[in-house]
Each structure stands twice: as C-alpha cells, then as structure tokens.
Amino acid sequence: MIFKTRHLLGFMVFFVVLNVSAQQKRALTHADYDGWESVSSDKLSSDGQWVGFEVNPQDGDGRLEIVSHQNPSNKYIVPRANRLLFSNDNKYGVGRIVAEKDSIKVLKLKKTKADDMPKDSLFIIQLASGELEKIARVKSFATPKEKSNWLAIHFEKELPVKSEKKEEGDTTKVEAPEKPKKTDGTKLLVRTFDGKSTYEYDRVKSYGFSENGSYLYYVKATEDTLKNAGIFLLDLKSGVSQIIDIGKTDYLSPQVSDSNKYLAYLTTEDSLKAKKPYYDLYLYDIAKASNQKIVDKNTPGILVDGMVSKSGRINFSTDDSRVYFGTISDYATFDYEDDTTILDDERVKLDIWGWQDAEIQPMQLKNKNREASKSYLAAYNIKDKKVIQIGDDKINSINYDPKSKHKLAIATDDAPYRREYSWDIQIGRDTYLVNLENGSKTLIQRSLSGYPQLSPAGKYVYWYDNSDSSWFAYEVSTKSLKNLTKEMDVNFYNEQHDSPSLPGSYGAAGWLKDDKALLVYDKYDVWSIDPTGKETPKNITLGEGRAQTIEFRRQRLEEEEKEGIDPSLPFVLTAFHEFNKQNGFYKGDITGAKAPTSIVFTDHRYAGLSKAKDSNLVTVRRSTYQDYSDIYATDLDMSQLTQLSFANPQQGEVNWGTVELVDYLANDGVPLQGLLFKPENFDPKKKYPMMVYFYERNSDGLHNYRAPAPSASTINIPYFVSNEYLVFVPDIKYDLGLPGPSAYNCIIPGVQSIIAKGYVDADNMAIQGQSWGGYQVAYLITRTNMFKAAGAGAPVVNMTSAYGGIRWGTGMSRMFQYEQTQSRIGGTLWEKPLYYLENSPLFYMDRVQTPVLIMHNDADGAVPWYQGIEMFMALKRLNQPAWLLQYNDEDHNLVQRKNRKDLSVRLSQFFDHYLKGAPAPLWMTEGLPAIEKGRTLKYELGDK
DSSP: OHHHHHHHHHHHHHHHHHHHHHHTOBOOOGGGTTTOEEEEEEEEOTTSSEEEEEEEESSSOOEEEEEESSOTTSEEEEETEEEEEEOTTSSEEEEEEOOOHHHHHHHHHTTOOGGGSOOOEEEEEETTTOOEEEEOSEEEEEOOSSSOOEEEEEEOOOOOOOOOOOOTTOOOOOOOOOOOOOBSOEEEEEEETTSSSEEEEEEEEEEEEOTTSSEEEEEEOOBTTOOOOEEEEEETTTOOEEEEEESSSEEEEEEEOTTSSEEEEEEEOSOTTOSSOOBEEEEEETTTTEEEEEEOTTOTTSOTTEEEOTTSOOEEOTTSSEEEEEEEEOOOOOHHHHOTTSOGGGSOOOOOOOTTOSSOHHHHHHTHHHHHTOOEEEEEETTTTEEEEOOOSSSOEEEOOTTOSSOEEEEEEOGGGGGGGGTOTTOOEEEEEEETTTOOEEEEEEEEOSOOEEOTTSSEEEEEETTTTEEEEEETTTTEEEESSTTOSSOOBOTTOOSSSOOOBOOEEEEBGGGOOEEEEOSSOEEEEOTTSSSOOEETTTTHHHHHTEEEEEOOOSSOOTTOBOTTSOOEEEEEETTTOOEEEEEOOTTSSSOOEEEEEESSEEEEEEEOTTSSEEEEEEEOSSSOOEEEEEETTOSOOEEOOOOOGGGGGBOOOEEEEEEEEOTTSOEEEEEEEEOTTOOTTSOEEEEEEOOSOOGGGTTOOOOOOOOSSSOOHHHHHHTTOEEEEEOOOOOTTOHHHHHHHHHHHHHHHHHTTSOEEEEEEEEEEETHHHHHHHHHTTTOOOOSEEEEESOOOOHHHHHTOEETTTTEESHHHHHTSTTOOOSOTTTSHHHHHHTOGGGGGGGOOSOEEEEOOTTOSSSOTHHHHHHHHHHHHTTOOEEEEOOTTOOSSOOSHHHHHHHHHHHHHHHHHHHHOOOOBHHHHTOOOGGGTTTOOOOOBOOO
16 A cells, blocks of 8 residues: 555656646747758658658758668668668668858858868768768769669869978979869769779769660860860660760750660850850760761751750650750841940940830840740651751740650640730630641640640640639540530539639549549549540549548559559548548549548648559658657558657757637628637636737648748747747638728637637737738728737738839739739729729828838839838828838848848847837837948847
8 A cells, every 4th residue: 555655646746747847848939940850852762661851950950861661760860961862772872961061151251262162972871781881072963763773973173182391401392283174074983882883984064874774974074175075875784985976065965765775965066155156966876876967057847047956955755756856046136236346334224115015024024034045846857857846936835745655745825815914814825736746736725714734645635724614625536625514513613712813623633544534623522524425424532522521632642644543553532621620541442433431530731642663651741730740651551650750859848839720700700710829838817918810711721830930021830829929820711802801801800709718818919911911911900909019021001002013023013913813802903993092001001000010121022112111101100100121132031041030039029029018129119220230130128
C-alpha cells in the first residue's frame, strides 16, 4: 500500500510539474523566425527504398537527410547539402554542399572578390554503407534521366598558382607562374558512381547526357584568340570520344534523339559581338559518324525573310523522322538606330501609346525581350531533306509534344481579340489542328473560350468552354464537334464563383488509354464520359461525393502518362470534406462498379503524395495547425504511416495554439465558416484582445500548418496567438457590384459571433489585411468604429483613380480587375459610376476614427502605390492617427527578408500599443525624419 501511495504521490508531483511547465511555456519572439525549419525537395529512389529531403532554417545552414523508407533508424545526414539525385541503380546519392552562411557573411563584410569566395562541393554517398566522398569546387553536375549510372561533374575555374615566397637572403631564381589562358571553359569529369571508370576533358563550356545515358555530349570553349571551340560526343559504353564539329564561334542546344541515332545542334561562324549573328542547324549521324549542315537562312521552305533562331527548342520526333527547331524573322534595321553620328544624350527617348495597339505600351515594354527572342516552330524532314515551316507571325502559339506518336499539335491565335485584353481577360482564341508532317492547319473554332488540348491517342481536341460551362470534344477523323456535358443534369462550373466573369470548371482527371473516355469533375464526384456518345456518361464515384459533401479528385501516381490513364493501375482519390475539413485518400473503382472506400480520412491535411517509379512504396506529407507538414513513409494501403522527418522540435518550448472551425450566419442569413485561433494556454474565463484577418475564403485551410515567419505583408498568426491574442479569420462571399458591403455583411457578424462566446475583449480588437484584404480594411473602418486599430497593406481606396492605373508587374491595365474579377463591380467607370464611388473608402474617410498603419511600397507591381498615399493624405488632412510604411524598391509583398523582419516588429508594436496598452515606439510618436533615414530604426519604446 505504501509502495502504491508513493507512486501515486510521485505521479501527482510529476503531473504538477508538467502542468506548470505547460503554463510557463514562453511566447514566440521575432528572434525565433530564423531557426524555424522547413522540409522540402523530398525525393524517392526509383525502388522506393530511400527517401531524401532537405531541412532548412529560414536563415542559416540547412542539411540533407537520406532515410531508409522501411527502416527510418537507418539515416544519413549531410550538412549544408541539397539538390539530391539518386543513381538509376539506387545504390548512390549525389548532391551539392554549399559554404557556411556565416563564413560567406564574414567574407562579404571584408569585401572579398567573387572569385575568391568559397565554391560549392559535391558529395557522393554509397547508400548501403554510408561511405561519403567529397569533391571540391564544383560548378554543376548531372546524371542521365534513365538506365545508366554515370555522373558528369563540371568544375569551377582553377585557382591561379601563387609564387612561393623566398626566404630572406635566398638568391635562387623563381620562375614566374605561367599566365593562364583566357577561356570560358573548365574541367569536366565523367565517371561512374563507384569511380572505377573516369574520363576528363578540359575547357568544357556545356555538356549533357542522352536520355538513357548511352552518350554524353560536351562543348569546348575557345582558348585565347584561337578558333578551337568544338562539340564532341562520348560513347559511354566504348569510351570513345568523337569530334562532331570544331573551329566555329559557338555551339548551342545539342540534343540527342531518344534512339541515340542522331545529334542535332546550332552553331555560328559569326562573331558573338556581331549585331546580327546567323545560326545554322547541323545533324550528326552517330553510327555513320557523318555531319551535315541541314538548315541555314537560305534553306528553301524556311520562314520568308527568316533565319534559324538561337532561342528555339531542338527536339526529335519519336520515330527520328523530323528535327524540330525554331526560326525567327531577320532583324529589321533602322537608319536612326545605325546612325553613329548621333550621341546617346542626343537620342530621343519616348513611348508612344497608340489607341490601335493590340497591347498598351507598358505591357509591350514588359514583354519586349520575350518578343525579341520569340521563335516560330519549324521541322526538318530527315528522309526528304526538306524544311516544313509550321509556325509564323500569324499562328505562333503551337503546343506540340515531340515524343507524341500521332504527329499532331494544337495552335491558337488570339491576335484578333488581343486589343480587348486590357479589360477582358477571357478573350477568345482561334484554334487550329496542326499536321506536324506537312505543316497544314485546320480551323477548329474561332474565338474559342477555353484552353484546348490534344487527347493522348490524338483522336480528339478537348476543352472546357467558359461561355457554355460545358466540356467539348472535336473528333479529328470526322472533324465533328460535340458538347459532352450539355445534356447532363449536373454543374461542371465552379458553383462558388462570385465575380462578374465566366466561371471556370472543376477540372479534368485525364483520358483513359486509347481515348476510351474523358474523366471530368463536378463539385464532388468524378464522371467518365465516352466522347463518341455511345455510352451514357457515368458517375464512377457513384454520387458518394455529393451525398457525403466530399470532394473526390484523382491522385496521379505515375510521373508520365503519355498514353493516358492505365485502368489496370490503382485508382486512388484524394478526398476533402467540404464542411468538417477532414482530408485523406479513398480507393476508387475506375469502372464505377463499386463506391469509393476510405484508405485514410482524418482531421489532417495530406499533400505531396509521391510514389516510387518501380514499386508501390510512397511518401506523403501530413499536417495540422499544431503539427508541421512532415514526411511519412507508407504504401498504397496507407495502413501505417511512419514519420521520416522531424522538423522544429523547438516548437515544444513555446506557447503555440489551437484552431477551431466556427460556423455563423452572414447578415443576409447565408451560412459561413471561419477559423478561430487560440493560445495553447487559453483560459475561457479571461478576456483576450482579438486580431481579425481576412482574404476571401480561408476556412478550408483548417489543418494547414502555419510557420512563424517574418511578415511579407500580413500578420503572422502563430506569433500573435503565442503572444496571447485571439485571431479570427472569417470567410467572405460576395455580391456582384458590392464588394465593400459584402465584406461588412460577412466579417462583422462573424466577429460578433466570437464576441458572444464571452472571452473576447471587445474593446480591444483590430483588423488587418493586405491588397484585397487591405481594401476591405479601409472600407470597414468607414462603416464601424468597433475596432481599436487597423492595418491596411497596399489598399485600393479610390476605385475611380485605380481603374485607370497600370499593374506594373505585368504592364496590364487595371480595368479588367474592376469589370471582371476581384473588385467585382461588373461594368466600366462610366457605366456604373455610383458603384465605383460607393465602394471607394476614400470618399468616406471623414468617418474614420480608427488609427491605421498602412504599408504601400514604391515598386508595387500590382496596386499603384499612390493608393496608399491617397489614404494617408486623407487621414492626415482629417487629423486622424495614421502611419504609412513605404519600403524602398519593394514590391506588392515584401521580398527582402530584412524588410520583412522590420515590418513584423512594427506590426506587433503597433497592435500591442493599441490593444494591450504597451508603450508606443518612437517611430510612432516621433516619426522617422528623412535626415535620420538609414541611421536609426526607432524601435525604442516611449513612456506608457
């Protein structure tokens, strides 16, 4: 009895210690961000026996882990390594090792030259033994995609040989080191993974394997002023290296055919400094060791007034009958441009915006380089020795698969409709079927609304038509067009679509082999549709998705499905419950004879399912708000998930949090959901300050892990939750023409539903959002004073001025956003002027009584940054507390980590001051005068 009592007392003491420990967990700080880890680049060996992945802190040195799939205790860790590749025989791993970040920083502070900075190394690991080999100063490496087990290693330039210092009094003559010859090339080592066979070549500029690893081509650079550049081919079986071509200026884009019969490449004899170098296409017959120029600018059949493009992709057809390449119009010359008597400062610089232009000037300038290098598809028929010009300046967008057996492609032309793109992003495109053997084109449909694709067997062109909300198929043999879903009593368009544009589809799973059927999705289920119409469309998930409000989608298991979906393989479905957010996988029946059955379906988020190429072993990522999305090993039955990665063990030391799904009604009675985040040590008897963040719909992310990280624009939820805030994220549904009122009608009742729970300090609540969320913040504070503070990032406050603005990131006019997409006005400024005014917070700034922190950056490529200025100046004029953070040369969301860290500090200081009564920092009370810019950050807190 005493024995038991002692144990009971011991248990009680242990329980108390644990409980106190949980209560005393520390809050997250901004210093925690750098060390928070992410797991990425997970890779399976082809037999599935080994799993590799990178574990990287947000700032600092990471590591590569290679773990046995079936025995996780068998693990290798390579510090600072990445870019893992497995050998094709599954016996080795190879990757890159980078220098220590702290060492790099120290050298940068010392102004060390780039050539003297540490270079990457290569590691080769023998998986059975863990034996590790390291090779220094590696620029790049490669392995064949399939079959063979060779490794190519390209080295950095060799370090110059330094003269030896003589001892005092030593009169021995010292030979000066030989001056290195000028070349862009460096050493290339080609070896087997075990190192038993090796080949070395100097001054190599570029290299690559044939797909199956039978050959390796390499290009040598020129040396000094000699014309000794060349292209070579190494036969990896015999070890013989053949000279393909030598003595020309440059060699580009070598490509070996899949059958290893031919090698094609581009070359030029013109100077690389020439204003207009001409390139030629060569074809080398590997077995015959014969080389010939097959295309140049004078070849019959090539683009009129055209030449071979150095930017064009080179590919062989699967049967080796054709070489595909690119052509380009010969460069135009202009007297003004070529006039050498005009000084640079005398040249006129202007942009002319013409009303007749298909694209406005900013968009033309953004796409200038792409347009200058745009090439048109052409093919060389090897047997007939003829060029077939397939694309041209009228039809240049051609989607072709060189490995396809059916020798057809899809071409689209949106030129007739391009001028309307500034305000109509759903313009049509004329669509053609292209014969790749002779270049002929057959018109399928003008102004097609959708993105046409070719079925795997080449029997059909298919697409979802937005204007008809239907799936269509064009039968190639009969040239007949059929609406596949018109007669079906189910919607294939997005039923939650709430913008003034045509709704998109739920997507397609793909085609069965031999084009027997097309699998498409409705909101919940998978349908099999016979394109011939002989068989009635079949719901192959038997309506279980709609009955249970579970969204079923096919999980692709094979990396390549060139011939379509193989019905003999497992039919695995992802599954997501629309309301309770459970997630997982089901086993389906592709014939539709059996209802789907659950494999795993839990309160987690599953993602990244990856199957080994040659086995049914898989890996999958799984997360909740509390649990990072680590990697798990399993098989297709998923009866047991074994954790392989263990990121962020330090999370156990901090006050983390929980998340729960909240159901509530909008002001118009529509059911909505939201996410409520609470601190780990939440006490329902306490009153907590609450942050409210929103951006359209977020409740589906219930089980997403959210890492502590410096803010690019929005509040970091884990940070605020850990620091004793509640965070509420409501969903928003929109009524057309009423984006502002819609936000109010959804957000405010959601907030009120949380207040009603009794643990919210209703006098200390704030809202924060970025971009579209920033707009809604600006609108809400003109309608209510219930929030003590507000943060608005990149907010549009004046739709009348923003309507005519430019999205500088793309060069597009902003008109489309108001007429068709997110802003949801549904008409032009002159058609619906009152809607633009009533939804613009700027015109109601005199109602605002909420202190506001605005962030809007001067290189914002999405929202004109003068919108932030308009808001700030209005509030300043009205004498309302407002601050504008303008990060220099930063985009819509912050890119530079130093600025993200700064914003995170200022966001927390701002909200802590207003919601927790913390002292205001000096940047809020004193500002940051321009004369002090870059000299201080003013984080210091003033008196309370």
